[in-house]
Amino acid sequence: MKAVLFDLDRTLIDLQTYTDYGAALEDVESMIGSWDDPPAPATDWDAPTQRCMSILVALSGDPRWTEVSEAIAVHEMAAVTASHAMPRLGEALQLAGDIPRAVVTLVAEAPARAVLARHGVDIPVLVPRRPDLRPKPAADQLLEACRLLEVAPSSAVMVGDSTWDAEAAANAACAFVGVAATRDGTARFGTGVNTAGDLVVALELARRAV
DSSP states (O other): EEEEEEOOTTTTTEEEEGSHHHHHHHHHHHHOOOOOOOOOOSSSSOOOHHHHHHHHHHHOOOOOOOHHHHHHHHHHHHHGGGGGGOTTTHHHHHTTOOOOEEOOOOOOOHHHHHHHHHOOOOOOOOOOOOTTOOTTTHHHHHHHHHHHTTTTGGEEEEEEEHHHHHHHHHHHHHHEEEOOOOOOOOOOOOOOOESSSSSHHHHHHHHHOO
């Protein structure tokens, strides 16, 4: 493994639990008329979260995307102070040592940087959702992270909590390790996916993945 790409929300830090994506969805639906829902992997996200992220995927390349993203980001930013680190975060970052790393997230840039800073996560390479990249589960964000880290995607491992992360890794030809998004250490992925109950075990699996 020459690089590790971390998802942010519910992988490093739980922001989603405290983000009112229901209110964000109401704001978005009042702003835009209609959109075509894209095919997307099923997740264990709550319905408003899944809907908000699906709209961002659907509007990729659409001029309304930035307005929608900013409306959602207001609610993400409001959740930063209530967020909490996922189990064994500090140990995992120590274990990663000097391995090049990046955060690849569907969270907007301002709240992503704020929540990383709040929890003392010093990973300077951040690829948040942004209008010029198709969001996960497309490969674009992961490929951008690999470009910034100057590594081949085949030499990188994506660590994430959701099927969207897994599909994005597959689309980018990166290896993938799933990590539990719950405090009880359960991970919800299909068969054949390397999974871990916490970040330390995920890093150990990632070291052996490529």
